[in-house]
Amino acid sequence: MPDDALGLPYSVPARREPVLPNGVLGMLIFVATEIMFFSGLISAFVIGKSNAIGGWPPPGQPRLPVEETALNTAALLASGVALYFANRAFKRGDAKTKRLLLISIVLGGFFVVFQGAEWVALIGEGLTVTSGQLGGFFYLLVGTHALHVVAGFIILLYTYRKLLHDDLDRFTFWPAQVFWYFVVGVWPILYWQVYL
Amino acid sequence: MRLARVALAAAVVAVTWAADLAYACPSCASPLEENRQAFVDTTVFLTIVPLMMIGGFIWWLRRKIREMDGAPEIHP
Numbered sequence: 001m002p003d004d005a006l007g008l009p010y011s012v013p014a015r016r017e018p019v020l021p022n023g024v025l026g027m028l029i030f031v032a033t034e035i036m037f038f039s040g041l042i043s044a045f046v047i048g049k050s051n052a053i054g055g056w057p058p059p060g061q062p063r064l065p066v067e068e069t070a071l072n073t074a075a076l077l078a079s080g081v082a083l084y085f086a087n088r089a090f091k092r093g094d095a096k097t098k099r100l101l102l103i104s105i106v107l108g109g110f111f112v113v114f115q116g117a118e119w120v121a122l123i124g125e126g127l128t129v130t131s132g133q134l135g136g137f138f139y140l141l142v143g144t145h146a147l148h149v150v151a152g153f154i155i156l157l158y159t160y161r162k163l164l165h166d167d168l169d170r171f172t173f174w175p176a177q178v179f180w181y182f183v184v185g186v187w188p189i190l191y192w193q194v195y196l
Numbered sequence: 197m198r199l200a201r202v203a204l205a206a207a208v209v210a211v212t213w214a215a216d217l218a219y220a221c222p223s224c225a226s227p228l229e230e231n232r233q234a235f236v237d238t239t240v241f242l243t244i245v246p247l248m249m250i251g252g253f254i255w256w257l258r259r260k261i262r263e264m265d266g267a268p269e270i271h272p
Contacts, residue, residue, distance in 0.1 A: 019264065039245050043238035043242055
């Protein structure tokens with residue numbers, strides 16, 4: 001029996017639009033834990049590097065490809081910029097969203113493929129996880145980031161698929177962006193610490 | 197009660213005083229100056245990062261809530 005049939009005062013409490021959608025809040029909390037995870041890894045690396053006897057990088061170890069990775073870094077940063085503009089276009093309901101999101105995905109894919117090729121070359125030169133401190137830290141730090149890039153790449157592909165089916169809303173797109181911006185933002189710090 | 201407080205304060209002072217002798221990790225006792233500095237730097241870094249994240253989020257949230265104070269209400 002409805003409440004008002006009893007003659008009781010009936011009112012629905014007014015609500016406001018939430019400050020943050022649940023998906024975004026969840027992703028932000030996840031990214032915060034990831035930031036602490038990477039901070040721990042970077043701190044361990046900095047201490048390990050400072051403890052190395054004979055300087056860093058250790059003598060007799062292959063040199064990391066600084067210039068080539070700078071290009072790859074630029075590609076990843078460009079991917080983040082493309083995603084930012086894709087979001088702006090999405091808010092306007094602009095048809096450019098598809099193209100910009102695709103550019104972001106392609107650049108992210110380029111980063112993964114390029115890094116895979118870099119790893120193959122480094123393993124060929126003798127840099128492995130067990131070859132020394134440099135190899136151990138390199139594959140741990142860069143490998144962990146690479147896993148995140150692959151995860152972000154899959155999330156972006158999912159959002160693109162939803163966009164193609166006109167099924168993408170901001171509650172899906174926004175958390176995906178938060179994750180990708182994290183992946184893009186943490187890389188220059190890793191590049192600076194590990195490669196330079 | 198007062199004696200317990202004094203004892204607690206004395207214990208805190210004693211622990212703080214003796215902390216530099218604890219050498220809880222190999223880095224603290226490292227003969228390399230660069231290594232000791234790296235340990236200090238990363239400790240500061242790992243202390244500041246979570247505080248900045250939480251502080252930044254609270255600041256942003258407060259600002260956003262103030263902005264939304266005048267926003268229209270939604271009736272379900």
